[in-house]
Amino acid sequence: IKKTSHEPLCPPGIKCGGVLSAPSGNFSSPNFPRPYPYETECTWLIVVAEGSSVLLSFSHFELEYHAACAYDYLQVYNGAARDQGNLLGTFCGRSAPPPFSSAWHVMAVVFRSDRHVAKRGFTAAYRKDACGGQLTGLSGEIASPRYPESYPSDAECRWSIGGGSGPLTLVFTDFQMEGGQGCIFDYVALFDGPTAAAPHLGRFCGSARPPRTTSSSPHLLVLFKSDFNIGGRGFKAHFYSAGECQEVFTTIKGNFSSPRYPNSYPNNLKCQWSIQLPPGYRVKVFFLDMELEGRSSLTGGCDYDHLAAFDGGSENGSLLGQWCGRESLLPVTSHTNQLLLVLHTDRNTARRGFSIAYVGVVPMNVSCTRTDFHIHIPVQSLAQLERSKVYLGTPSCAAQVVGGNFKIHTRFDTCGTESQKRNNTSVIVSTLYIDFSADDQEDVHQYEVQCEPRRKEASVNLIASPDPARLSQAENLVDAQQRDGAAMDPRETKSQDSSDIVFISICILAGLLMVIAVVGLVLL
Incomplete structure (x- = not known):
């Protein structure tokens, strides 16, 4: 259970703050008008009745001025929690805040x-709005009267939602109304x-929850209407601006972040980022920065705000990981050419969010003999x-196109290969370049290709990608045996085996010559 404290900090004898639960009322700064x-x-x-909203207005306003309101200020929050995801605005000077309509049945006002x-x-006045209102902000909640x-x-209620920069998504969490064909009674x-002159997105009634609905603009109107008899529990729904957190990426590399990053993300969100690359690719995600609400003190799990990664294009795919709090995370790589990231935030306690970069891992099969690389x-x-854009070591060692590959x-003695000692083992190393550069925009991916000739084991590591400073951590993309790679051409396997036979024959011949030489010396 998350707790929020609202204890006023006031000098002794000063009336300051408190809980206002009447349908309407007034309040002012201490000592006003002095x-x-x-x-x-x-x-x-x-706090007003659930299903209603709070209408807040200011009749007089005069605080110390500062360009960033860093000295004396007044803040207005959607909901009870005083965190940046709920903040509607910070004000100072002589310009009064505009009228506010809360997105929930709770609003907090802080003066410092x-x-x-x-x-x-x-001085300020508030009143309960029975239903409907003009709602601003990137997220919020609405409900039918008395819910x-x-x-x-x-009853007739209209919620006009807007204020963000992108489309709005509305999600119903509960729905029970009078039914009827055509939804002509309650709906x-x-x-x-x-306004109601805008294109119609749907009319709903009965007990089936309406589908998730997304507008095509930053505005959405919700109209609730009931007739003279037969009611129901009503509905409850939340909305969020989808413009900053519903994206699909198809380029080989990219980056994105949570809404408002590095400032606090909004509350009550469900954001999805889908990365869809060509067949054969895998998606590697790098967590450059992450700070979400922490784990539950009761369960130890990510029960509040969390980020989850799924293998594939939907939440039905395998869960690759779920994270919260402030953690340094290792990169995550998909098993397919698609990966989905989903951010859930609840209705309070927001943090900085996250910044992510991704790169497509090029599908390849790398193997070696004791004398050759095969890519x-x-x-x-x-x-x-x-x-010519795919080459090993130098552009003169460009790839050939053979049978779709x-x-x-x-x-090993060509194409910039060199012998190195790693962990007391002799290895042959070269660099594979894949040049995606276009329109004067340099974009060269580099993979280190390595072979241990004695064991005939090869590996390849991503060592430089679109942003080397950020994507600094290399990953072993192919294991030594290339278990998940494409099958080798049998003719290629034969060429490897023949080179091994030649190598072994030379060793046997040298051994025989040495024996003959020793026997000759003994006879002499």
Whole structure:
């Protein structure tokens, strides 16, 4: 259970803050209309009936001015939690805040003064809006009047939602209304714009929850209407701006972040980023920065805000990981050419969020003998590239196109290969270049190709990709035996075996000559 404290911090004898639960009322800064006291913090928590919203307005406003409101200020929050995801605005100076309509049935107002310069302060009034209203912000919640009790007869409510930069998504979490063919009695209607003149997105009634609905613009109108008899529990729904958190990526590399990053993300979100690459590719995700709400103190799990990765294009795929809190995470690689990332946030406690970069891992089969490298890359994976853009060591060692594959078959003494000692083992190392550069934009991916000749074991590591400073951690992309790679051409296998036979024959011949030489010396 998450707890939120709203204890006012006031000098002794000063009336300041509190819980306001009446349908309407007024409040003001301490001592108004005289100057407010120094070093004071007041929090007013306005709570009206669930299903209603809070309408807040200011009739007088005069605080110490600062360009960033860093000295004396007033803040207005959607909901009870004082975190950046709920913040509607911070105000100071002589310009009064605009009227506010909360997205929930709770609103918090915070006033704070420092130790210098006091002004007259402010007065404010609030009232309960039975239903409907003008809702701004990237996320919020609406409900029918009196929810979860039965809604009243002959009601009509309109919620005009807008204020973000992208489309809005509306998700119903509960729905029970009078049914009927055509939904002509009680119903909820959705419009793709700020008024009922906008295109119609659907009309719903009965007990089946309406589908998730996304507008085509930053505005959405929700209309609730009931007739003179037969009611129901009503509905509850939440909305969020989808413009910053519903994206599909098809390029070989890219990066993205949570909404508002590096500032706090909004509350009550479900964001999806789908990465869809050509067949054969895998998706490797790098977590550059992550700070979400922490784990539950009761369960130890990521029960509140969390980020999850799924193998494939939907949440039905295998879960690759789920994270929360502030962690340094290792890269995650998909098993297919698609990966889905989903961010869930609840209705309070927001953090900085995350920044992510990804790169497509080119499908390839790398093997070696005691004398040669063999590299196969399906042409369809690099369909836009000429063979000269794929080379080992130097451009003169470019790939050949054979049977639907880019193929590089080269001896160890060519193409920039060199012998190294690693972990007391002799290995042959070279660099494979895949040049995706276009329109004067340099984009060269580099893979280190390595062979241990004695064991005939090969591996390949991504060592440089679109942003080497960020994607600095290499991954072994293919295991020594290339278990998940494409099958080798039998003719290639024969060529490897023949080279091994020649190597072994030379060793046997040298051994026989040595024996003959020793016997000759003994006879002499």
